[in-house]
Amino acid sequence: MKITTNTPVQTLGDYAYQAVQKHYKKILKYEKSVKKDEDPEALHQMRVGMRRLRTSVSRFAVALDLSKPISDKNIGKIARRLGNLRDLDVLKEHLEKGYKPRLSHKEQTYLHTAFDAIAKQREQALSIVETTLKDEAYKSFKQAMEEWLEKPKYKDLADITIWQVLPDLLLPEVSQFFLHPGWLVGTEFVKSELKIHHGWEAEKVEQQLTSQGEILHSLRKQAKRVRYQMELFSDLYSESYAAYIGDVKNIQDILGEMQDSVVLTEWLEDVFKSDMHSHLHGLTKLLAENRYQLWQQWQPLQERYLKTKNRHGFHLTILHPKESGFDRENQTHKAEV
Secondary structure (H helix, E strand, C coil), X not given: CCCCCCCCCCEHHHHHHHHHHHHHHHHHHHHHHHHHCCCHHHHHHHHHHHHHHHHHHHHCCCCECCCHHHCHHHHHHHHHHHHHHHHHHHHHHHHHHHHHHHCCHHHHHHCHHHHHHHHXXXXXXXXXXXXXXCCHHHHHHHHHHHHHHHCCCECHHHHCEHHHHHHHHHHHHHHHHHCCHHHHCCXXXXXXXXXXXXXXCHHHHHHHHHHHHHHHHHHHHHHHHHHHHHHCCHHHCCHHHHHHHHHHHHHXXXXXXXXXXXXXXXXXXXXXXXXXXXXXXXXXXXXXXXXXXXXXXXXXXXXXXXXXXHHHHHHHHHHCCCHHHHHHHHHHHHHHC
């Protein structure tokens, strides 16, 4: 005897289909505006759609039978080209709204050279995006997506209920996140105990970012992957899960802003060469101050998740989705027995 329920049991395949469909629709929604270069926000949203689709394709690979044009690699190529254009828009926005109003009139005037350089680079990046959205690879991607959504193909694991595999889907990515060496930047082991260096002067922070900035940037990318994957299943977990997603987003945002500041500084140094520090002294100072403030925001989060109990709490939350899902599984199991 089996107990029937009014609530349909969703499979891994169901969830995978919904995620792929949702993010593909978002890509299509903003494609026309991006082609016309009408709105920087449209470019941002299309890029996000591509990134999230890539996450869905990658993380649900165990259940989906997808053709080559919809591969992680091919989606990544398109996303990177959109990303190169978006990065220039972000760079311009940071300079124009975040820093220029706080500079002297002389430095603001000198900064025109930077805006001219951004305009030229953006023209080239836009041309690449326009070509990409017209080429055969992108057309093949769209055709393959339409065909798969019309007649989806799955692997055997797609028929398993989502409740049975949720932790197995999420925990590997979370483990990589917590094992990332970026957590150890600005720390040292003293008699086998991990100590975080607090109270560093701005100069010391700058030295650390110069030598370890790429590692922190890598941690930020891992945080993004964890967040995207966790958000696929937000409706299956409680409020504590949402709180952990919030922390991961904060980590991603803070480390992302820190990296943006480093990239902006390096880009300006490439444009102005040796004149950067002499003619844009005020801007150089503001950029360094910004990184120092972000470092202060990062350390409390770093300290929180270097504590064993907080890491265990994160893992335990993932191990326990909403009870309703497990109740249905248990009821079915008991009825069959």
